Amino acid sequence: xxxxxxQAYATNVVSLxxxxxxxxxxxxxxxxQAGACMGLCDADITDRDxxxxxxxxxxxxxxxxxxxxxxxxxxxGKGMGWILIDQIHERPLATYRSFEAxxxxxxxxxxxxxxxxx
Numbered sequence: 585x586x587x588x589x590x591q592a593y594a595t596n597v598v599s600l601x602x603x604x605x606x607x608x609x610x611x612x613x614x615x616x617q618a619g620a621c622m623g624l625c626d627a628d629i630t631d632r633d634x635x636x637x638x639x640x641x642x643x644x645x646x647x648x649x650x651x652x653x654x655x656x657x658x659x660x661g662k663g664m665g666w667i668l669i670d671q672i673h674e675r676p677l678a679t680y681r682s683f684e685a686x687x688x689x690x691x692x693x694x695x696x697x698x699x700x701x702x
Contacts, residue, residue: 618693629642642657642659643656654671657686668689
């Protein structure tokens with residue numbers, strides 16, 4: 585019976601690894617459309633970087649000023665934060681508590697408190 589309890593416990597483990605949810609994707613599209621007039625060109629959601637070093641979903645953002653992705657937004661490990669990375673200079677810029685706040689730091693085109701519907 586003890587073995588059964590352990591198996592049942594193991595199947596109830598919930599991963600705290602943060603990822604992109606449908607509400608994040610919806611917010612990203614609204615943010616991208618709203619920011620077109622401010623130089624936002626495109627965004628791509630992927631789960632690998634060009635060197636296959638990152639195995640986490642992340643967002644690459646292109647801006648008018650550069651042909652290469654200018655920013656990356658990704659979950660910060662197993663924590664509950666989102667890290668904003670300057671892709672051009674390959675350095676982290678800041679960590680934010682929400683996905684929306686990280687995008688707001690790139691271009692503040694939606695109101696700061698705006699979030700996507702769950």
